C-alpha cells in the first residue's frame with residue numbers, strides 16, 4: 200500500500216486507478232475535478248523520469264506537492280497530475296555554518312520540526328505551514344515576520360526546456376513578497392531545497408509583534424527555537440491556519456488574497472476614502488513594503504462588511520469563522536462556489552475602498568472573473 204498522507208487530506212492511495220484521479224483528494228480545499236492520469240513519484244529519479252517522459256510524449260503535467268496553494272477547476276486537469284512524494288532530509292555544515300537539504304516532497308512542517316529537534320534555529324517561525332518543502336520557494340512562503348528567502352541556501356531545479364539539472368542561488372529566483380520566478384509557471388521543477396540554519400537552539404530574531412508579546416521577548420530578540428515553534432503553532436491553530444481534517448476552517452488555501460501594496464502616489468487618496476467610510480479616528484494597519492505601503496487584506500475585507508463566516512451557515516463556501524482572509528469549503532462546495540465567493544469579496548473591497556485584492560493561490564483550469 201502506498202500512502203500519500205502528507206497533505207492534511209490524508210488520502211491513502213492504494214493504486215492510481217480511476218477512483219483516485221479526483222484531484223479534490225489532493226488539495227487542502229478538497230476541490231478540483233479529475234485528472235486524466237495521476238502518478239506518484241517517491242524518488243527524485245522517478246520524478247525526473249516522469250516529467251521528462253511526459254514532456255517527450257507531449258502530455259501536460261500538473262505538479263502537486265501538498266495541494267495547499269492550488270485552486271483546481273471542477274472540470275479537473277486534462278493531463279497527468281504528478282504527486283511529488285519524494286523523501287530525504289540531510290543535515291550538513293560548511294564554512295558558513297550548518298544547513299539542511301531536503302527532497303522536494305518532504306513535508307515542510309516535518310522538516311521544520313526536525314531542524315528544531317536537532318537544536319537548529321532559523322525556520323521555527325514558519326512552523327505549521329502546510330505543503331511540501333520543495334514548494335516553499337515557489338511563492339516565497341512567509342509567516343510571523345519571516346520568509347523562506349531569508350534562510351534559503353539554494354534550490355535544485357530540473358529545467359524542462361533544456362533537461363538541465365542544477366542548483367540555483369536564491370538571488371537568481373526572483374523571490375519577493377509571495378512570489379518568485381517559479382510561481383504560476385511549470386517549466387522548472389523543484390527537485391530539492393537547502394536552508395542555512397543557526398546553531399545553539401536559538402531562533403531567528405523575532406520580528407512579529409504578536410509573537411514577541413506571546414513569548415515575552417522584545418522585537419528583534421531571539422528565543423529558544425522549540426518555544427518559538429510551539430508558540431507559532433498555538434497562534435496559527437487559533438486562526439485555523441494549521442491543517443485539521445475535523446475543522447472546516449482549515450479546508451482552505453490559507454490566505455486567499457495577498458496584502459495589497461499601494462504605490463506612494465495612490466496612498467493618500469485610498470486612506471482618505473477608508474476614513475470617509477469608517478471615520479477619521481480609524482487606525483488603518485499599514486507597513487512599509489517594497490514598491491509602496493502594504494495594507495492588511497484581512498482588515499479591509501472585514502471592514503468592507505465581509506465578516507468571519509460570511510455569507511452564513513448555509514453557504515457551501517464561506518469565509519473562515521476564525522480568519523476573514525481564508526476562504527473555506529464547508530464540505531459540499533464546488534470550485535465554482537469558491538470562485539463566486541472570492542469575486543464577491545474582491546469586488547466588495549474594491550467598491551468600498553478602491554483597493555484591488557489579488558489572489559495568492561495558483562489557479563488551474565479556472566480563474567477569477569475580471
Ligand SMILES: Cc1cc2nc3c(=O)[nH]c(=O)nc-3n(C[C@H](O)[C@H](O)[C@H](O)COP(=O)(O)OP(=O)(O)OC[C@H]3O[C@@H](n4cnc5c(N)ncnc54)[C@H](O)[C@@H]3O)c2cc1C
Nearest residue numbers: 262264265266267268269330331334340341342389452453
Ligand atoms: C491552512 C493553510 C495555511 C497556510 N499558511 C501559509 C502561510 O502562513 N504562509 C504562506 O506563505 N503560505 C501559507 N499557505 C499556503 C501554502 O501552504 C504554501 O504556499 C505552500 O508552500 C504550498 O505548498 P504545496 O506543496 O501545498 O503546493 P501545491 O499547492 O501543491 O502547489 C503550489 C504550486 O506549486 C507548483 N509545484 C508543486 N510542486 C512543485 C515542484 N516540485 N516544483 C515546481 N512547482 C511545484 C504547483 O504546480 C502549483 O502551481 C497556507 C495554506 C493553508 C491551507
